[in-house]
Amino acid sequence: MESLLSVKDVEKVYDNGTRALKGVSFELKEGEFAVIIGRSGAGKSTLLRCINRLISQSRGSIVFKGIKTEKASKNELRKIRREIGMIFQHYNLIDRLTVIQNVLHGRLGYMSNFHGIFDLYNRCDRRNALRILERVGMEKETLKRADQLSGGQKQRVGISRAMAQNPSLMLADEPIASLDPVSSGVVMDSLHNICKEDGISAIVSLHQVDFAIKYASRIIGIRDGLIVYDGDPKDLTESAIKEIYKKSPDDRMENKDENDEEKAIAV
Ligand SMILES: Nc1ncnc2c1ncn2[C@@H]1O[C@H](COP(=O)(O)OP(=O)(O)O)[C@@H](O)[C@H]1O
Ligand SMILES: [Mg+2]
Incomplete structure (x- = not known):
């Protein structure tokens, strides 16, 4: 079976010279639930942003559903963004809107700007949004303003909004780090x-x-811009965990979280 996503030799050098990814490759098949772990600054967010094309990689290729993302046309890019749902650590909800309105925002990629601005979602979209909210146990909160929700509720709205896009790939960057x-x-x-x-x-x-x-069907461990573990959660030994969270020689104090290793192992 062709893979859903193919990441090949991806490197990312930021404008300030930081080499955040140093040649990352993996293939993701349909139905996989991959979890990326690694210290702060390892490159997790950078990798997710490259896949969704929030940023471009400096080298290497990312192919999603047969589309070479770095060469995607405007239309293909729209399709990619629509088919990839994003979930964020800080939820990125619109506070003054209700739960259901936030979820309907996930449909924006499917309609013209005009429809989005004037809130012209059709009945089918609304029904679909309600059904999703029910699935995450948020059916009683649909008319609450987003800023009245707890963190966990906000994130379930974040999941629902991403689901409203009808995605084939879900990317979540530290979705539970604030909970x-x-x-x-x-x-x-x-x-x-x-x-x-x-x-x-x-x-x-x-x-x-x-x-x-607990949740992964596959674990990808990243250290210092490189994949150092890629496999089954049941093979993730204590020493593999140590290897993933090991400090690299050029680790700089100022943008790294000293407690990462403790945090990871203490739990
Ligand atoms: N916009 C940016 N400009 C310059 N350097 C960045 C930028 N974003 C992240 N970095 C650096 O890239 C490296 C990887 O960061 P990031 O992908 O955020 O790691 P993680 O998500 O694993 O904590 C870090 O050294 C970080 O400081
Ligand atoms: Mg990050």
């Missing part, structure tokens, strides 16, 4: 169930190794 353990579990359950039930592939970056092992 307490109980809400984290609820959010990860929602995300995992929805992806499993609908056959959506996912790449999720997480800080907590225990959550990674």
Whole structure:
């Protein structure tokens, strides 16, 4: 079977000279739930941003559903963005809008600007949005303003908004990093169930190794811009974890979180 996403020799050098990715390659098949782990500054967010084309890689290629993303036309780019749902650490909801309005925003990629601006979502979109909210246990909150929700509820709206796009790939960058353990579990359950039930592939970056092992069908460990582990969660030994979270020689204090290793192993 052809892979859904193929990342090949991807390098990213930021304008200030930081080499965030140093040659990353992997193939993602349909239905995989891949979790990326690694220290702060390892390159997790950079990789997710390259896949979604929020930024361009400096070298290498990323092919999504047969489209070479770095060569995508405007139309192809729209298709890529539509088919890739994004979930963010800080939710990125519009505070003054209601839950359902936020979810309907996920449909924007499918309509003209005119329709989006004037809120002309059709009945089918609304029904679909309600159904998704029900699936993540948010059906009672549909008319609440987003800023009245708890963190865990906000993230379930974030998942619902991404789902409204009808994506084939879900990217989530530290979706539970701002949540307490109980809400984290609820959010990860929602995300995992929805992806499993609908056959959506996912790449999720997480800080907590225990959550990674619990939900991942595959774990990708990144250290200092390189993949140092790629495999089954059950093969992730203590020493493999140490290897992933090991400090690299050129680790600079100012933008690295000293407690990463402790955090990861303590859980
Ligand atoms: N916009 C940027 N400009 C310059 N350097 C950046 C930028 N974004 C991230 N970096 C650097 O790239 C490296 C990887 O960062 P990032 O992808 O955010 O890692 P992670 O998500 O794993 O914490 C870090 O050294 C970080 O400081
Ligand atoms: Mg990050």
